[in-house]
Amino acid sequence: MIPAAFEYFTPSTLSEAIALLEEHGDEAKILSGGHSLIPMMRYRLASPEKIVDINGIPDLEYIKEEDGYLKIGGLTREVALEDTPMIREKYPLLYDTAIMIADPQVRNVATIGGNIAHGDAANDHPATMLALGAEVVATGPNGERVIPIDDFFLGLYYTALEPSEIITEIRIPAADGNSSGTYKKMERKVGDYATAAVAVQVTMNGSGPAKVGIGLTNVGPTPIRAKRSEELLVGKPITDELIKEAGKLASEDCSPTADLRGSEEYKRSVVSVLTQRALKIAFERALSS
Numbered sequence: 556m557i558p559a560a561f562e563y564f565t566p567s568t569l570s571e572a573i574a575l576l577e578e579h580g581d582e583a584k585i586l587s588g589g590h591s592l593i594p595m596m597r598y599r600l601a602s603p604e605k606i607v608d609i610n611g612i613p614d615l616e617y618i619k620e621e622d623g624y625l626k627i628g629g630l631t632r633e634v635a636l637e638d639t640p641m642i643r644e645k646y647p648l649l650y651d652t653a654i655m656i657a658d659p660q661v662r663n664v665a666t667i668g669g670n671i672a673h674g675d676a677a678n679d680h681p682a683t684m685l686a687l688g689a690e691v692v693a694t695g696p697n698g699e700r701v702i703p704i705d706d707f708f709l710g711l712y713y714t715a716l717e718p719s720e721i722i723t724e725i726r727i728p729a730a731d732g733n734s735s736g737t738y739k740k741m742e743r744k745v746g747d748y749a750t751a752a753v754a755v756q757v758t759m760n761g762s763g764p765a766k767v768g769i770g771l772t773n774v775g776p777t778p779i780r781a782k783r784s785e786e787l788l789v790g791k792p793i794t795d796e797l798i799k800e801a802g803k804l805a806s807e808d809c810s811p812t813a814d815l816r817g818s819e820e821y822k823r824s825v826v827s828v829l830t831q832r833a834l835k836i837a838f839e840r841a842l843s844s
């Protein structure tokens with residue numbers, strides 16, 4: 556289908572973009588990579604009257620470590636995570652997530668900011684950002700606002716962003732030598748959205764974890780933090796029984812719905828298995844780093 560008619564703006568500065576969003580309110584939508592918004596417009600699931608294309612705004616594409624954070628510019632393309640050696644070496648959870656998203660054509664254009672802003676629990680970055688304890692920097696008419704990731708996803712396609720706010724940066728606590736993680740995704744075919752997926756990030760203190768982050772993809776209306784599994788593991792020596800129990804708790808704490816990708820029961824069992832696999836890999840990686 557052809558999208559409904561819209562007015563198209565190409566601001567060249569952040570303040571110009573914010574002014575346009577403020578002026579047009581709910582009628583306007585930001586366009587970054589366009590790989591979620593344009594399909595929705597073509598299916599007429601979204602019909603914004605104004606499009607504010609932010610691709611011409613400079614200095615929003617970067618990956619750098621600074622002030623104790625890994626900072627990712629809001630317009631950074633998925634492919635940049637794959638192509639940055641520091642990400643593969645120090646932030647394997649981010650690398651493992653990026654390579655599971657869609658296909659290279661999509662990743663060349665889609666942005667990390669857009670992936671999060673879309674508020675789709677089927678997207679892969681939201682659960683990963685939960686596991687990493689990220690913060691979202693939203694810039695709007697009143698300047699910058701930092702939103703902890705746990706406060707960001709409010710419902711299906713619904714986030715804490717105001718209509719005139721743009722994600723300008725994602726901040727992740729900088730890797731120390733004791734942390735690592737991975738992303739495990741079950742998909743029907745290469746490039747598909749997850750049947751279910753699990754993001755795990757651990758920080759070790761001796762043989763036990765001092766910190767555990769577990770995020771679940773596409774098994775509820777929002778990405779889900781597997782809180783009880785995290786709490787179970789912290790401060791305890793790692794055993795197979797403990798990992799199994801963490802998988803079980805994660806499968807109980809999600810709320811999948813049956814669809815073409817599988818029944819509710821099947822998805823819960825995928826969550827249990829992937830949680831266990833991801834935890835084992837994350838612990839191994841963190842202990843050998």
Ligand SMILES: Cc1cc2nc3c(=O)[nH]c(=O)nc-3n(C[C@H](O)[C@H](O)[C@H](O)COP(=O)(O)OP(=O)(O)OC[C@H]3O[C@@H](n4cnc5c(N)ncnc54)[C@H](O)[C@@H]3O)c2cc1C
Pocket residue numbers: 584585586587588589590591592593594629630655656657658661664665666667668669670671672673677678679680716720721722723746747748749
């Ligand atoms: C064939 C196909 C397969 C895909 N498979 C996967 C997959 O397996 N896993 C996955 O995670 N994703 C997948 N995607 C989605 C893809 O990663 C999207 O591009 C991404 O989710 C959205 O990023 P975008 O830059 O394209 O955003 P856009 O489509 O431009 O925007 C998406 C939404 O976010 C808003 N927005 C965009 N940028 C910002 C910003 N900086 N600040 C505030 N709001 C903003 C827009 O207004 C819009 O509402 C797939 C897409 C396609 C087409």
